Amino acid sequence: MSRKRWRSVKEIRIADVARLAGVSTATVSRVLANPDKVRTKTHDVVMEAVRRSGYTPNSVARNLRTRRTMTVLVVVPNLANPVFAQILRGIDDELTQSGYGLVIGNLDNCLEREPRYVDLALSRQADGILLMNGRIPGDGTRHMDEAGLPMVAMCAAISDERIPSVVVQDREASREAVRHLVGLGHRRLGYVAGPTGNVIEGERYAGFRQGVAEAGLGERDFVRWEGRFVFSTGVAAAEAFLRLKDRPTGIFAASDESAIGFLKTVRAAGLRVPEDVSIVGFDGIEFADYIEPTLTTLQQPLHELGRMGARVLLKMIRGEMKPEDWSVRLPLTLLDRDTTGPAPGRAAKPLRRRAV
Template structure:
């Protein structure tokens, strides 16, 4: 790999001049600039981002921390973030905490050491270590979907209460009265919001909430499979299930098939997120579509603006979700 010294020698200038050309830190004669740029291209010299950041106090790199990259929802949010970041001249370093708050805090320290200009965080749950770390660091940051106790930052989320309400209202409109909910972890804000919407819709319809119809799982297909097995084993089993994400809904449909329960004839299932896989499940999944790409784009735009204007008022944005009707829901055989 070529060095700055080799570029300087071949272009017959000093290393200082090469540095000024790369960083635009001083006027350099047009002749010297052209020679330096020609040699950089010839030798395929790649300037050190860290060295440049020491001069400019900018790396044009954003750090992003997500809980689990095996969830397609996050993949689609990341795509929106990357698209917007690239257009704005920023690169992304992505870290995955695998839902471990300790690993999350360790990775954030690594990102800080890389001199990122800003941080995007989808929290894996909060602990004192994380809250203190983020509170101590003056780095610009945007939280997505999940707030962190004691941390003041821009916050981008979807309206999870509205989504849970709309999913349950749709099942009610089909004539279902025995509606169960497979929720995510009860420690996470999005999960709690969707349950709140579910209970709100039931209460409006005059249907009593049944604790045995609410099961918390872990947002994975296996978690959904296990939760549906539990619900289908009830003596008075539900005629419809609202799963708080598509992965759990798809795992649940597999559990229903294994139990000889026909979807949607015997059991209606509605998911949440509208990941790409949802339209290819068997049957195709009715779901609540989150504006994933829009969330990602808005997150990147908000962070870049925060980097440029660190003292601007904090921004909170809530995006709406929408109902997508496919073939996993129908009226109950006996309303």
């Protein structure tokens, strides 16, 4: 590019873009600052003029005027978990549409990592915060909410009336998992748990217990194995299962990873799935459809969950919250695949896919 051409691009102003698009300078400013508040046709015309002219918006100056960073902090318990990876994609897609970026605060399941993100919030390096860890991070003396920034709890609700929540219907879905197994004739069940004290685990186990009670079963009719939402938990649970004389025939794992670990271990021991034991997971991660046999699971709308969480936070930032935005609970879908079948001695039932 010539020196003359370089200068001409640098000298382009917002008025030039407005003339090229055939709109006012105020309209151009509105499209660049709040793209979600203009009509699609207007947005497309202005952005085409921006591309054709080579205009570069001075985002730094604009953000200084509005005192916004155009950044959202997302606190994630463990970035290696494929569930959070899919949710983050949804968050990023929604934020991008409004000109926002994100900073990922990966706790890696370590409390020691919280102080760095508390500092980030208190120094107001973000306009809002999405919490996926089920609690307000702290550093021992200060907590993230002291920053006064808008916050939204995702995946796990937080008991604070100032913080809206966007979650899935964990309890209802877990109850449906029990109904599914009982409907196939399973009367002896197993539950592979998540972390003790975890909000999500509490909801899923409560739903499991409700399903057990609705089926007319009791404490003696199921076995619980403690653990976390990881493959190794499923392996340990399966090893304990194999040592039992009176084994459950229907297993519900509180995560797909633990369900897959359970599946691999019992098959390696010579058991047939689902002929000898049926297994239901929870999450609907992509990998669950590529194992053999394919995993029956409760599929979370992970991408939509991410988008909805970001959407609610943006409403908080703009002061546009409505009563229904404070508690959003999304349904799941039961994917009836190859790891569930009739209990031994029961007739087969057709495969189904249904919303919970």
